Amino acid sequence: MADDLGDDWWSEEPAGEEKAEAQVESLTENEVHSPLKAQGHRDRKKRPHQETKKQISQAKKDESHNAHPDGEPKKKKRRKKKKMSEHLADAALKPGTSEDLMALLHKQYQGKLSAIEMQELQLSDKSFLPSNSTSAPLSSYLKSCIPKWNNLVKKTKPVKPNACLLLLVTASAKRAVDLNRQGSEFKGQCVSAKLFAKHLKIQEQIKLLNKNGAHFAVGTPNRISALIQTDGVKVEETFYVILDWNWRDVKLRRMVDMPEVRQDLLELLRKHIIPATRNSEKLRIGLF
Structure with a gap:
């Protein structure tokens, strides 16, 4: 049967191209940008952990400052080892x-x-x-x-x-x-x-x-x-x-x-x- 010359045959597209275009149009904005959002989600997971470390460090500094009103942490005194002469002096001669x-x-x-x-x-x-x-x-x-x-x-x-x-x-x-x-x-x-x-x-x-x-x-x-x-x-x-x-x-x-x-x-x-x-x-x- 011959084509009807009155039809708008030039406006029609092959079925395969229609399907591809439909799939592209069906992709939502969330689906297109999902990898980036997933990366952002992982970053958000890390931030609370990093902030927790900073908070702990700051808390330790605050405790140290509160424990010493002058603001200077107390240094641990090292026990000096006795020299041989000191041991001999202590011993009964x-x-x-x-x-x-x-x-x-x-x-x-x-x-x-x-x-x-x-x-x-x-x-x-x-x-x-x-x-x-x-x-x-x-x-x-x-x-x-x-x-x-x-x-x-x-x-x-x-x-x-x-x-x-x-x-x-x-x-x-x-x-x-x-x-x-x-x-x-x-x-x-x-x-x-x-x-x-x-x-x-x-x-x-x-x-x-x-x-x-x-x-x-x-x-x-x-x-x-x-x-x-x-x-x-x-x-x-x-x-x-x-x-x-x-x-x-x-x-x-x-x-x-x-x-x-x-x-x-x-x-x-x-x-x-x-x-x-x-x-x-x-x-x-x-x-x-």
Whole structure:
């Protein structure tokens, strides 16, 4: 059937285009902008949380301000740790005893040495001189402990090479010089030796000791150990080892309170002095 020329055929649109246009027109304004509104909804959810944090922070500041009328928060005081010198000042400054020395050796080597080696560090009371319980001066203490010193000096003149009849062990070169002077009344007319690093080089000390030993020798643990290891000093010829145990420096530290000196001292005792004491009835240890 032919088209009617009277119809407005040019105004008609295909059915597909009509459907697409209808779908676009059916979209509401809310549906078109829904993604943006959804994002805004999430933003609104975050805002109360952020505001809550600000409110809590402000509340804390208000509390702090109210607690301190001046507006300055009270600072927490840090507890200061006591220095070693303060601990030592608080402690009772009692003279050392042989029990103190044995306890220190046990504490130092417990778990590091075998049971047999720990047993070999033990000494009987016969191995010790009386301790300086009255804090007497050096000469007075030595005179009371070694009353036959002058006779020993006479019998041993000249002293055997590399022999030191009395070894006085202290913490430093300066202290060694002081002790050598303080002991002048006790030692009398005898051969003395200074065994520390600042006096002579170790090679020079070995040469001197090879020619002539000493009745009275004062030195530091490290240098005395080095001389014993190189046969500069034959500890089996020694009669007395005196430890400068009770002296304290300006910081109130004893020789055994100084880590580097304590280690050298305990190694000197463990490796040389205690074995020689156990093997000899004449060698005895004193704590000055």
